[in-house]
Amino acid sequence: MAFINENYLKLKAGYLFPEIARRVKAFTEAHPDGAARLIRCGIGDVTEPLPQACRDAMHSAVDEQGARETFKGYGPEQGYDFLREAIAKNDYQDRGLNVTADEIFVSDGSKCDTGNILDIFGPGNRIAITDPVYPVYVDTNVMIGNTGEADASGAYDGLVYLKCTAENGFVPAIPDEPVDLIYLCYPNNPTGATATRDQLTAWVAYARQNHAILLYDAAYEAFIQDPDVPRSIYEIEGARDCAIEFRSFSKNGGFTGVRCAFIVIPKELKGRKKDGTEQPIHPLWSRRHSTKFNGASYIVQRGAAAVYSPEGKAQVQALIEHYMGNAALLVKACQDAGLAVYGGVNAPYVWVRCPAGISSWQMFDKMLQEANVVITPGAGFGSAGEGYFRISAFNSRANVEEVCRRIAAL
Numbered sequence: 001m002a003f004i005n006e007n008y009l010k011l012k013a014g015y016l017f018p019e020i021a022r023r024v025k026a027f028t029e030a031h032p033d034g035a036a037r038l039i040r041c042g043i044g045d046v047t048e049p050l051p052q053a054c055r056d057a058m059h060s061a062v063d064e065q066g067a068r069e070t071f072k073g074y075g076p077e078q079g080y081d082f083l084r085e086a087i088a089k090n091d092y093q094d095r096g097l098n099v100t101a102d103e104i105f106v107s108d109g110s111k112c113d114t115g116n117i118l119d120i121f122g123p124g125n126r127i128a129i130t131d132p133v134y135p136v137y138v139d140t141n142v143m144i145g146n147t148g149e150a151d152a153s154g155a156y157d158g159l160v161y162l163k164c165t166a167e168n169g170f171v172p173a174i175p176d177e178p179v180d181l182i183y184l185c186y187p188n189n190p191t192g193a194t195a196t197r198d199q200l201t202a203w204v205a206y207a208r209q210n211h212a213i214l215l216y217d218a219a220y221e222a223f224i225q226d227p228d229v230p231r232s233i234y235e236i237e238g239a240r241d242c243a244i245e246f247r248s249f250s251k252n253g254g255f256t257g258v259r260c261a262f263i264v265i266p267k268e269l270k271g272r273k274k275d276g277t278e279q280p281i282h283p284l285w286s287r288r289h290s291t292k293f294n295g296a297s298y299i300v301q302r303g304a305a306a307v308y309s310p311e312g313k314a315q316v317q318a319l320i321e322h323y324m325g326n327a328a329l330l331v332k333a334c335q336d337a338g339l340a341v342y343g344g345v346n347a348p349y350v351w352v353r354c355p356a357g358i359s360s361w362q363m364f365d366k367m368l369q370e371a372n373v374v375i376t377p378g379a380g381f382g383s384a385g386e387g388y389f390r391i392s393a394f395n396s397r398a399n400v401e402e403v404c405r406r407i408a409a410l
């Protein structure tokens with residue numbers, strides 16, 4: 001008899017985006033005309049071609065793989081030094097932050113990293129997640145057995161939900177019960193909110209006082225326009241003692257299909273054994289990574305490193321400006337339609353209040369059927385997302401302009 005991991009049976013319905021895809025497929029099969037007009041602003045998937053600098057670097061890397069003298073087989077599991085050093089220098093040291101290349105672990109994506117990180121934390125941790133939240137944090141905790149069953153609202157027993165509302169600017173208050181692992185994502189997916197330096201300082205102080213660890217997802221850092229908004233948790237004094245940072249090339253370099261990301265684990269960061277003694281986290285993750293992962297491909301890492309070349313930087317900046325221009329148009333179209341709108345200023349997501357009396361899945365259906373536009377229903381991100389929907393700004397300008405016209409016509 002082969003026994004299964006029964007935690008999987010606790011998971012609710014499908015993962016959000018496959019569920020959306022299922023509904024869209026049903027609609028397009030039933031309505032070929034609507035299918036032809038369909039514009040997808042649901043999943044935050046990039047649409048614009050890869051930066052030329054990244055393509056050139058990957059072409060050269062392919063050629064290297066074609067010659068005996070330069071061919072490479074298995075690479076270092078943690079990532080090639082050329083990429084780890086480029087990340088440490090450009091994303092951290094040049095901004096005055098103390099992060100070294102050997103604290104960086106290159107991977108094939110932040111979704112995998114935020115899920116896999118649970119491997120090195122034991123059972124019994126009290127897990128705090130924001131609500132609404134990127135669903136991967138919740139589902140991976142369910143899968144590993146950190147929760148009980150879900151209730152009728154979809155909330156899992158054993159998780160501490162930190163409510164993010166328009167009133168608190170979608171940045172949660174410090175909980176009044178102790179928690180051990182806290183997921184924070186800023187710029188936020190799905191609300192597009194950012195956290196201020198003071199708010200992050202309060203979280204770092206809480207984590208240090210309570211020997212908790214912040215799992216800080218900064219995948220959308222490149223979209224920050226406001227110079228006062230922190231780009232990294234390590235801008236906050238003391239964060240090296242209490243935070244792991246997740247970053248990605250998916251949204252800045254357009255690598256959603258190429259796959260490359262990294263996490264930062266400072267050497268000072270420690271967890272605890274059951275007997276209370278401290279244990280550095282860095283060697284645990286290094287061990288995990290080298291046992292279960294064989295490294296992102298050499299070709300992809302060469303492409304990622306090109307993001308930091310002078311041409312790469314300029315080309316990434318152009319992509320960011322393109323998507324943030326889209327976000328500004330979407331914000332304005334929703335405001336002109338009389339809707340309350342959040343985000344879209346330092347993040348590629350626009351978070352919109354549904355018209356009174358319409359639930360977020362009803363809004364999803366209305367947008368799909370009447371405007372032939374795919375959005376993401378807020379309820380898919382947690383119960384506090386009910387009453388909202390998310391529009392992704394990742395699209396061509398022509399499509400976004402058309403979406404704006406359709407919102408006006410609704």
Ligand code: MLT
Pocket residue numbers: 042043044045111134189
């Ligand atoms: C989203 O739409 O929330 C993101 O694309 C999901 C992801 O990056 O995995």
